[in-house]
Amino acid sequence: MRIVAERMSENIGQGIVIENQPGAAGLIGTERVAKAAADGYTIGGFNDSIMTMLPNLYAKLPWNIVKDFEPVSLMATIEWGLVTTSDSPYRTAADLIAAAKANPGKINYGSGGNGSPQHVAMELFATTAGISLTHVPYKGATQAAVGVAAGEVSVAFQGLATVATLARSGKLRIIGVTTAQRLPQFAEVPTVAESGLPGFAFNSWATVVAPAGTSKEIIARLNAEVVKALAAPDVREKLIAQGLTPRGSNPEELRQATREQLARYATLMKQAGIKIE
Incomplete structure (x- = not known):
């Protein structure tokens, strides 16, 4: 900090x-x-x-x-968001869930490493949604965020502080925030709960x-x-x-x-x- x-x-x-x-x-x-x-x-x-x-x-x-x-x-x-590549077909959490159910294990996600909060958040999301995703651990949260922006992985959960600049520059897209209500500073972004997985918060x-x-x-x-x-x-x-x-x-x-x-x-x-x- x-x-x-x-x-x-x-x-x-x-x-x-x-x-x-x-x-x-x-x-x-x-x-x-x-x-x-x-x-x-x-x-x-x-x-x-x-x-x-x-x-x-x-x-x-x-x-x-x-x-x-x-x-x-x-x-x-630390507020969190579900992020994807800037040209991703996923616009909401529901889009990701539907794609993952149609293609079990074929969508990969990045994290800051085994046991990192990005890893835990996505596993909780996947378990709650009943989907299977492939984990790609990086050496840290920033590297994982860059991995999404570069298209190395399809999605990730990230602290918004980590990805705010990348999102505002158009290098990746935030498709959901994990708060109970939308955030004023990201008002255009729906919550994960409202856009695909009711009750989910992290x-x-x-x-x-x-x-x-x-x-x-x-x-x-x-x-x-x-x-x-x-x-x-x-x-x-x-x-x-x-x-x-x-x-x-x-x-x-x-x-x-x-x-x-x-x-x-x-x-x-x-x-x-x-x-x-």
Whole structure:
């Protein structure tokens, strides 16, 4: 969440270095934060795929999301969309479902890797719709989005922040959003629920966490700075334009949200039969 980090840096008068750690659906970067010194100088900007999906996907992880991290704050809800190539015959979720039923397993989709939120979202979609699609994992969400734009894969679920620029430049098409209602910033795009799969919804959220053992005083200061940055009108405007809904919280609210989402995905993934050994 570069936008929030940059504003935090301005507010505290200290540089914040953002180090992207792609690979293994976020496992590598997450482990680095878990093993960092609990001094407030290394924190993690995680989405809930790391916090609540991976623990339900993998039998063994090198960290425990509850024991190895201290929650700081929610940052934003990440709204999602079903995307396809700009010249695709699919205009709605219903078009995709009909084509997949007529051609089982022949339509491929891209994701940011096994266990990524793009993977989970599409498997939940396919299970709910009763269709079979072929998974093509990429090394990250951005690469998967580019894969759709290039026609390497037919469709994908993506966070709107990842694909907004590609969609507005005409390089790919958003055919459905996964919210309950249409989004003002993408008002012309129907929801997946209204355009082919009633009741389907999917989103995720971005968070800030610190290594376990970080003092309450440091957590409180970090939380205050995140919430302050999110309250700035220009920061909120930039986030909303990218398909994000600013959402600050206190640490305990994030802790409770994590517990609830862990339980929710445990049920959903069991129903969908999604598991990675």
